[in-house]
Amino acid sequence: MNSELARSLPIGVFDSGVGGLTVLKALREALPAEDLVYLGDTARLPYGTKSPKSIERYACQATRLLQEQGIKLLVVACNTASAVALDALKAQMSPLPVIGVVEPGASAAVQAKPGGSHLVLATEATVRLGAYRRAIEHLDAAASVREHACEMLVSLAEEGWTDGEIATAIIRRYLDDASASASSPDSVILGCTHFPLLRDAIERCLEPGTTVVDSATTTAAVASRMLDETGLRSDGDTAGAIELLATDGATRFARVGGAFLGGKLDASDIRLVDL
Amino acid sequence: MNSELARSLPIGVFDSGVGGLTVLKALREALPAEDLVYLGDTARLPYGTKSPKSIERYACQATRLLQEQGIKLLVVACNTASAVALDALKAQMSPLPVIGVVEPGASAAVQAKPGGSHLVLATEATVRLGAYRRAIEHLDAAASVREHACEMLVSLAEEGWTDGEIATAIIRRYLDDASASASSPDSVILGCTHFPLLRDAIERCLEPGTTVVDSATTTAAVASRMLDETGLRSDGDTAGAIELLATDGATRFARVGGAFLGGKLDASDIRLVDL
Numbered sequence: 001m002n003s004e005l006a007r008s009l010p011i012g013v014f015d016s017g018v019g020g021l022t023v024l025k026a027l028r029e030a031l032p033a034e035d036l037v038y039l040g041d042t043a044r045l046p047y048g049t050k051s052p053k054s055i056e057r058y059a060c061q062a063t064r065l066l067q068e069q070g071i072k073l074l075v076v077a078c079n080t081a082s083a084v085a086l087d088a089l090k091a092q093m094s095p096l097p098v099i100g101v102v103e104p105g106a107s108a109a110v111q112a113k114p115g116g117s118h119l120v121l122a123t124e125a126t127v128r129l130g131a132y133r134r135a136i137e138h139l140d141a142a143a144s145v146r147e148h149a150c151e152m153l154v155s156l157a158e159e160g161w162t163d164g165e166i167a168t169a170i171i172r173r174y175l176d177d178a179s180a181s182a183s184s185p186d187s188v189i190l191g192c193t194h195f196p197l198l199r200d201a202i203e204r205c206l207e208p209g210t211t212v213v214d215s216a217t218t219t220a221a222v223a224s225r226m227l228d229e230t231g232l233r234s235d236g237d238t239a240g241a242i243e244l245l246a247t248d249g250a251t252r253f254a255r256v257g258g259a260f261l262g263g264k265l266d267a268s269d270i271r272l273v274d275l
Numbered sequence: 276m277n278s279e280l281a282r283s284l285p286i287g288v289f290d291s292g293v294g295g296l297t298v299l300k301a302l303r304e305a306l307p308a309e310d311l312v313y314l315g316d317t318a319r320l321p322y323g324t325k326s327p328k329s330i331e332r333y334a335c336q337a338t339r340l341l342q343e344q345g346i347k348l349l350v351v352a353c354n355t356a357s358a359v360a361l362d363a364l365k366a367q368m369s370p371l372p373v374i375g376v377v378e379p380g381a382s383a384a385v386q387a388k389p390g391g392s393h394l395v396l397a398t399e400a401t402v403r404l405g406a407y408r409r410a411i412e413h414l415d416a417a418a419s420v421r422e423h424a425c426e427m428l429v430s431l432a433e434e435g436w437t438d439g440e441i442a443t444a445i446i447r448r449y450l451d452d453a454s455a456s457a458s459s460p461d462s463v464i465l466g467c468t469h470f471p472l473l474r475d476a477i478e479r480c481l482e483p484g485t486t487v488v489d490s491a492t493t494t495a496a497v498a499s500r501m502l503d504e505t506g507l508r509s510d511g512d513t514a515g516a517i518e519l520l521a522t523d524g525a526t527r528f529a530r531v532g533g534a535f536l537g538g539k540l541d542a543s544d545i546r547l548v549d550l
Binding site: 051156249 | 317318320324325326399426427429430431433434436440441444445448523524527
């Protein structure tokens with residue numbers, strides 16, 4: 001592929017559902033001139049309860065569809081797929097680059113506080129995979145890591161109850177359960193794509209001075225650097241387009257996804273595709 | 276099949292996940308001498324976001340597996356499958372009987388308050404299907420029905436936070452949203468198999484005198500009547516056995532399911548099957 005053509009292609013973003021739209025939003029803010037195409041595999045969510053083999057197969061199918069449309073960079077905006085299928089997706093996309101959400105979050109936390117104590121808030125599936133722990137310990141042997149499953153934060157974000165008394169009570173309870181007798185962490189990593197919607201509420205429940213690492217914005221920053229390193233940044237200076245694809249449930253995707261993307265979506269904005 | 280053999284067979288219970296264990300528990304209490312076999316299609320949950328055609332296919336596959344093991348009665352402990360696939364399952368099981376969870380709940384509400392106002396608390400998928408509304412209006416043209424989606428109650432039940440401040444705040448918020456300016460309902464129907472775990476907390480948030488209809492216990496009562504009507508009640512007088520089958524995730528099934536069934540489960544208590 002010639003480099004001018006490659007630069008003109010969109011960035012592909014893949015998630016099991018709507019959560020990855022927080023990553024799409026961060027990419028839009030960091031890279032306003034890039035075209036973006038998002039694929040949510042809503043027909044087969046959640047990935048977290050599936051076997052690693054199925055997750056890899058699903059992720060490769062989704063990536064194949066994005067490759068057929070033409071993309072220059074793949075962002076895997078799904079913690080489960082990032083933890084399980086990143087190597088397979090890199091092999092499939094090669095020589096074009098692939099970015100997951102786990103490494104950027106882990107790296108940002110370690111940079112914020114070398115040798116620090118980190119608390120990863122995530123889904124049960126992500127905690128079970130232990131990918132943030134491994135990534136942080138790989139980068140900083142002196143770091144200490146706790147991971148805590150916070151399933152209710154997912155439904156809280158999807159329900160749109162991102163502020164107020166109920167959100168605060170649930171967040172406090174999870175932070176209390178996660179801390180037990182341990183001291184307050186130096187950084188809190190939002191290890192689920194849904195959680196950036198709760199960032200303000202979470203920050204208000206933390207000790208002053210705690211760093212909050214949001215995998216969506218850190219992943220977008222890595223994507224921006226990657227485009228420069230590979231010479232794939234768009235030549236355009238007009239606002240890029242966004243295309244939204246899903247495998248099922250356009251109405252729900254539009255309703256929940258609008259809040260995640262920070263705007264209003266209509267079911268007709270989403271194109272249904274088969275994998 | 277001779278009737279003695281038929282009477283000795285277990286009752287089959289099918290759900291998309293662990294929620295239906297509340298129905299299994301109610302069946303165990305109503306019918307202590309019956310053997311029970313439960314199949315949770317955990318690999319493919321949630322059904323609510325799938326197409327009606329897929330739901331029917333999944334439900335028929337699950338029923339086929341239970342039929343091959345040998346069952347005398349099928350209880351569909353899944354609101355989505357009850358709403359979408361009951362006719363297909365009845366055809367497949369014929370001449371043996373099939374009971375869903377929607378009709379018994381609707382019928383109990385109408386009997387409790389003819390011409391009354393009913394509030395159905397359910398998942399978004401069940402509300403969208405409108406099965407409780409149709410069933411109630413079919414039984415009682417004078418009834419008024421409101422249906423309200425309460426997704427957070429599902430994760431609340433699965434998290435085991437079935438009591439206390441957070442549960443109360445979430446339930447109050449849903450009841451407020453559901454009522455808007457309307458008057459307090461005569462009956463509240465727990466139209467999701469997860470919600471019996473929250474029954475006490477829900478009752479405490481309602482006006483005194485409101486009837487709470489729990490589809491799990493009403494379904495078990497209908498099953499008991501059905502066994503007598505068909506002559507299929509077990510001759511045994513010893514405690515029946517329970518067998519648990521799932522299509523994925525025995526560890527999570529055991530952890531969450533224990534609370535639903537009202538006891539402790541170990542992953543080795545669950546047999547994994549393929550559909």
